[in-house]
Amino acid sequence: MRIGVPREIKADEYRVGLTPAGVRELTDRGHSLFVETGCAEGIGFTDQDYREAGAEVLGGAAEVFARAQLIVKVKEPQASEYGLLTPEHLLFTFLHLAPEPELTRALMDSGASCLAYETVTDERGGLPLLAPMSEVAGRLATQAGAHHLELHQGGRGILLGGVPGVPPAQVTIIGGGVVGAQAAQMAVGLGAKVTLLDKSLPRLRELDERFTGRVSCEYATRESLERALPHTDLLIGAVLVAGAAAPKLLSAEQVGQLPSGAVLVDVAIDQGGCFATSRATTHGKPTYVEQGVVHYCVANIPSAAARTATLALTHATLPYIQALAESGLEALSHNPGLARGLNVHAGRVTHPAVAQSLGHELLPVDSVSL
Structure with a gap:
């Protein structure tokens, strides 16, 4: 051919x-x-x-x-x-x-x-061609979030892992698939305090065993998400419905509950984004501020690597x-x-x-x- x-x-x-x-x-x-x-x-x-x-x-x-x-x-x-x-x-x-x-x-x-x-899909229903890009995007989501938390990037001026005597940043990840797991792995490696929310109990059990207590794996409800928002420095949206538009997880009002200067990374932006305030950006101009929150919504995140x-x-x-x-x-x-x-x-x-x-x-x- x-x-x-x-x-x-x-x-x-x-x-x-x-x-x-x-x-x-x-x-x-x-x-x-x-x-x-x-x-x-x-x-x-x-x-x-x-x-x-x-x-x-x-x-x-x-x-x-x-x-x-x-x-x-x-x-x-x-x-x-x-x-x-x-x-x-x-x-x-x-x-x-x-x-x-x-x-x-x-x-x-x-x-x-x-x-x-x-x-x-593969024989187990997985997404074998999306998976490698999700691995790259998940790791870069944390990396980009950490960078844009820096004060001169518009963030809160917080170091993801903290230092002795100063607590680390709080990272909240919505979605426990490949992107979410890779984002959590990077965040844990950098010393952040990490909470991961998902609706699959089997997946939460799997991730809890994988991270051996270093990640708080919680069942995703509106209440658990709203409880986390005021204390979150970096929020990563990592949800996926294969082939379909991403569900909207947060309204503009809820995004506003994040602290001023917090960073939001929407990895689902290729599928329309999972937050009401998300709109696609580029690597040349990767962020904008809405509701006091730095939004990183690059539509081709893996191209950074x-x-x-x-x-x-x-x-x-x-x-x-x-x-x-x-x-x-x-x-x-x-x-x-x-x-x-x-x-x-x-x-x-x-x-x-x-x-x-x-x-x-x-x-x-x-x-x-x-």
Whole structure:
């Protein structure tokens, strides 16, 4: 199959769909790879690295899309890329369509078959392609929160781990999935006092055992959350409903219950955000202040560690890319988890959560002609 890897053009996005090592795995299997020039220069991979791996380096995105059947990206297509997609394309990338009606309509109009990393599942129901980015985002959420708690960043002037004689910061994490667990691990490592809220008792038991008492694992209720807010220095929203818009956990009034200069990190912003005051920001301008609280709502957090994130993502996506390259859409009939990644096909929405969130009629995946 002909596989294309364009440069990412979303603001401050430096990840790339495939590393040279991933390209080599595919070219060794007889596939043709087309890579846009400079697509990974920001993370230390040169055009020559890709050529040595067997790829043909092309001058622009239009050439890559025109030559390729399977397009491998990191982030959702931007407006200037909409017209490059055709019914002959398979698109494999993060999409996060639930809060994006315009993007969804553009993908439907293109006629392309669009698979989203974030809705692919494994045999246990996990999200194997989202997980590595969630690991990176969770760790960076704490790291970014600690940075923006500094006084000259607009924060309260609090050191996350404190010092002898001075108590550490209070970190409250909502959501005990991959993001929440990784955020807690970083916060504990920096010496913070950490409370994690979740609605799954089995998951709370698992995390309590994992952190051996270093994290207070509490059942999430409105009362437990409101009780924590006035004492929280760093609040991290880490909730996920696969494929759907993130639930709103706090109203603007509740956000205002945080201390002045506290920091709020919304890792769910790709899915619309989990706080009423959240709106997407960029790495170039990552924060704003509302209700006296510093909001960090960067929509592509892992790009801050783009080399690490690209390596981790390629390791996870490569087996699925290989399957699509070998069999095209027929690969979905052999892998139900990969089939759950199909969000849009032939002008129709094929993922239940996306269809429900945006009010589109659902075309069930099992009725798609592969």
